[in-house]
Amino acid sequence: MGKIIAFVNQKGGVGKTTSSINLAASLGLLGKKTLLVDLDPQGNATTGVGINKSDIEASTYELLVGKADVKDVVIKTKFKNLYIMPASINLAGAYVELAEKARSDHHFVAQLQLKKHLRKISEIFDYIIIDCPPSLEVITTNALAAANSVIIPVQCEFFALEGIMQLLNSIKFAQKKLNPELDIEGVLLTMLDSRANLGLEVVEDVRSYFKEKVYDTIIPRLVRLAEAPSYGKPIHAYDPKSRGTEAYLNLAKEVIERNGK
Numbered sequence: 001m002g003k004i005i006a007f008v009n010q011k012g013g014v015g016k017t018t019s020s021i022n023l024a025a026s027l028g029l030l031g032k033k034t035l036l037v038d039l040d041p042q043g044n045a046t047t048g049v050g051i052n053k054s055d056i057e058a059s060t061y062e063l064l065v066g067k068a069d070v071k072d073v074v075i076k077t078k079f080k081n082l083y084i085m086p087a088s089i090n091l092a093g094a095y096v097e098l099a100e101k102a103r104s105d106h107h108f109v110a111q112l113q114l115k116k117h118l119r120k121i122s123e124i125f126d127y128i129i130i131d132c133p134p135s136l137e138v139i140t141t142n143a144l145a146a147a148n149s150v151i152i153p154v155q156c157e158f159f160a161l162e163g164i165m166q167l168l169n170s171i172k173f174a175q176k177k178l179n180p181e182l183d184i185e186g187v188l189l190t191m192l193d194s195r196a197n198l199g200l201e202v203v204e205d206v207r208s209y210f211k212e213k214v215y216d217t218i219i220p221r222l223v224r225l226a227e228a229p230s231y232g233k234p235i236h237a238y239d240p241k242s243r244g245t246e247a248y249l250n251l252a253k254e255v256i257e258r259n260g261k
Contacts, residue, residue, distance in 0.1 A: 011163055189219065
């Protein structure tokens, strides 16, 4: 059974999609068959692994609203052991359709759509990485219902922990109502500028708050990491010798070690 991990933070700009792409790709590079699920209507994880949105026949939108079967949505990327369930702009419409279902008598049915589909294919993959939108609405709730655990990316900048309590409350809600097995996989520190004292102070604050849940690996702020998605490549394919490549491979090794596989 593959481990399903959702990247969740309602704040934008914390390196969530970059980390989803590069952790998934790095797990693939280390020999783990990995599926990246793009649940963000912007579809940046999709284009970030070289998929042209105009070529997509079925996306996570069709999956969530019951217009496609999971086998029709999974696409093999050109990167080792990496597959994707792509997103299109249509996914924005799923907010409305699923929210309407959530207000009906089938309140929890709307929030279990992704879980229903991923359960069919979880044995095919070693890891399933879900890139969530920067919100805590019904699409993210679908991810929390489907996932075994969450990774919380936290940017090494001022107000880093702002909104974390709201996120933790959403995770507790999902545990209570939808997914009692849901756990915090880890907390990932991102965008560290080691020249700035503030960033190092944030590292201390986050480690003090989350203790052993914080990964040893810290993702640095790098121009090359920011550039890679615009070329449709994970960092290891865009710049194999980059510090970003090393960081995400180290993160993937930590994830594998923590999961014992």
